[in-house]
Amino acid sequence: MNRRDILRRTATAGLLATPAAGLLAGCATGGGGDEGDGGTYQGTKTEQNPLGVKEDAPLEVVIFNGGFGEEYAKAHEAMYTEKYPKSTIKHSATQEINKTLQPRFVDGTPPDVVNNSGAGQIDFNGLVSQNAIADLGELLNAPSLDVPGKTVKDTLLPGAVEVGSYDGRFLVLNYTYTAYGIWHSTKLFADRGWQYAKTWDEHIALCKQIKAAGIAPWTYAGKHPRYMSWPLIATAIKFGGPSVASAIDNLEPNAWKSDAMKAAADAWHQIVKDKYILDGSPGLDHVQSQTAWCQGKAAFISCGSWLESEQKKVTPEGFNMTIQPTPSLGSGDKLPFEAIRGTAGEPFMVPAKAKNVAGGLEYFRIMLSKKGAQDFTRKVSSLTVVAGSTEGVELPFGLGTVVKALDASGSTGFNWVYNNYYRKLERELVDAACGEFFSGRIGPAEFLDQCQKGADSIAQDSSIKKYKRAA
C-alpha cells in the first residue's frame, strides 16, 4: 500500500464520517418516559404551604445565562432554601437551553425549573403541543408571599398572564416586563434642540432636519430586521386598534394586509425612500447597529427595554437614552400617542414531568414576591411583572423612562403574541420580509404580501398546533 492508497482510503473514511456530523445525533425516541410522571415529591397543603411543597425535596433550576446573568437566580434560590432549609438546590446556567435539556425531556427526567430563553430557546409551540409543560394555574390562585390579602395573580401587571397562556391554560411565567419603542439620546436631542415627534408627518420632518445636520435619522439590525417589524406593527395597531394584533395572532386570512397594516407600511416606507437610514445598516447585526447608534451616528433605533443594559459598556457618559412610543399616523388613530407595546418576557416554566412540580411553583411564588422581584430589578436593572417592584429601587436613566412610558400608556397599552405561538413566523419569515423592505428592495405592498404568505404557510401547515386568543 503506498501513500496514495492511504490518502484515498482516508478520503473514503472521511466520506462516512463527515455526513455523520450532519445527521442528527442519536437521541432515541423510544427511551424512558413513562415512569417519571411529574410531582413525585408532594407535601401536604396547608395555609403556610398552599402549593404542597415537600420541604426536604431537592429542586433543580436551570437558568439561561444571557443578558441577566445568573446571580439574580442564585438570590432567589437562597430565598427558597431559607424557607425550606432541608431542601437542596441544584443550580446550573447555560446559553444552550435546548441542546442541554432535550435529552432530559425525551428521557422523562427534566429539571424542575427551566428559564427557557435566548437563541437556544425551545420552541413553545412544540412544548405545549407535546404536553411537556406543567399548568401554573394553581400558582396564580395561591396567596402572595409578602403582599397580604392578595393572590399571586392580583400582584401581576396587566397582560402578564395572557402572554403565557395557551388555549386558556397559564403555562409559562414571563418574568420581566418589557416595553418596545423607539429610542433616542436625550443629550443629543437637547444639544441640537430637537423634539421627539408625536405624529408621523412631524417625524418625517424631524428626520429631514436630522439628516441635514449630518446624522443618519435611523439605523437598525440588518441581520435581524424583525426589530423593525415592531414599530411598524405598533403603528398599525395604534391606527386600527388592538384587533389588528389579534387578527395577526389568530392567523386570520389577510390579517397582514389590513388597512391599518397598509397605512403603517406606507408610512414606514418613507424613511426608506427618503434615505433616512444609516448607510450599511442592512449589513449590521444588532450589536453593531446599537453601537453605531450609541456613537451618535444615528438618532433613532427600535428596541425593547433591555437596550440600556445590553449597551451598558459602550454607552457614553450622559447619553441618557429615552424610550418613546411610535408616532401617531394622524388624528384618526384609535389609540393615543402614549400607547406603547408592553409585554411580559423572559419565560420560565416547570416541565410537566419534573420530579418536584410543587417546588417549582413555589420557586415561582418566591420570584413573584415583592422581595424577590425588587431584588431582581436591583440586580439586573430590569422591570418584572410584579406591580410596584420598582419601589425603593434606584433606576438607571433609560429604565426610568421605560417606567414613565408604561405609566403614561396605562390601559391603552397593547401587545401581540404571534411570535410566541409561531416562533418561525417572526424569526424566519417576517424577519426576511423586513430585511427586503427596510433595505428598499421591495415596496410596502410586496412586503405585506411576503408576510401574509409566511402567515398562510403556517396556517396551512397541519403539523403546527394553532392557538387563538380573544381580541
Add this chain to the structure above:
Amino acid sequence: MRHGKYPLIVTFLVPPLLLYGIFVISPYLQAFQISTTDWLGYSAEADPVGLANFERLLDDGRVWNALKNNAWLLAVVPVLTIGLGLFFATMLAMGGRKGRAGVTGVRGTSVYRMVYFFPQVLSVVIIALLWREVYHPNSGLLNGALGAVGLPTPTWLGDPRTAFWCVLAVMVWSNVGFYVVLFGAAMSAIPRDIYEAVMLDGASRWTTLRKITIPLLWDTVQVAWIYLAIAALDGFILIQQMTNGGPNFSSDVIGLRMYETAFGSENRFGYASAIGVVLFFLTLSVAVLALRAARRDRIEYS
C-alpha cells in the same frame, strides 16, 4: 510472535470500532428511523408517518433554495480551491527559476508556506467572526480600503446579491492553505529529474504544470476533490455564523435548513432527520461520482 497477533489486532481494533458503531453507525440508523416519524423532540412519543416527511420535502421551496446554493458551492468551491492550491503550491515548489539552475520555489517560500497555513489553524467560528468584521459595511477593512480609493462600498453580507458569494470567498480562503500543503507534499515526491528534463526541453511553466505536475498529482487532486465536494455540501458553520442564511434566504444551505428545522425556529426532528437522510445520500452520490469521474491510470515511479 505469531501467536500474539490476534489479541493485538483485537485490542487495537475493538475500541475504535465500538466508538464508531455507537457514535456514527447507530445515529445514522436512528436518523433513518426518525425521518419516518413526526417526532417533535421533547417527548418520547413519535408517531410513524411513513414517507410523509419526504413528500413534504419535495414541495418545500426553502429546501430547494438551499440545495441550489449547495449546488453553487459544489460547482465553484472545489474548482477555485484546487486551482489556487495548485498554483500556489507550484509557485512555492518550482516557481523561481529565473537565472538559476535547478528547480526552486519563489523567494520567501518558507514564509509563504507558513502564512498560507494560518487559516487552517484558526477555528471556523473565529474565521467567521474575523470576516464578518472585514465585511462590516461602515468600519470594515474591505470597505475602508474601497472607500479610501473612492470606489463604491456595498453592504456585502447585507445584500442578497453579494452575501452568498462573500461567504463562498471565505470558504475558499480558509481551505486553500491546507491544499497548498497537501499538493506541496505530493510535488516533492515527483522526481526532480523529470522537471530538469522538461526545463532542458524549454517548456514554459504553464506547460510544465499542465503536462507534468497535474498528471503526476492526479491522485492527490482527486482526494482533494472529494474532500471539497463534501465540504461544499456542508458549509454550515460559516453560513450560520456569517449570515445565518440571510438576507431573505439568499445564502441558505441545506445544513442550516436542517439545523433551523430541528433546533432553530422549529423543533421538527422528524422532518429535520428527513433532510439529513437526503443530505446523506447526496453526499454519498457526489463522492462516488467524483471518484468515478476522476479515475485515471495510476503512475508509479518506483
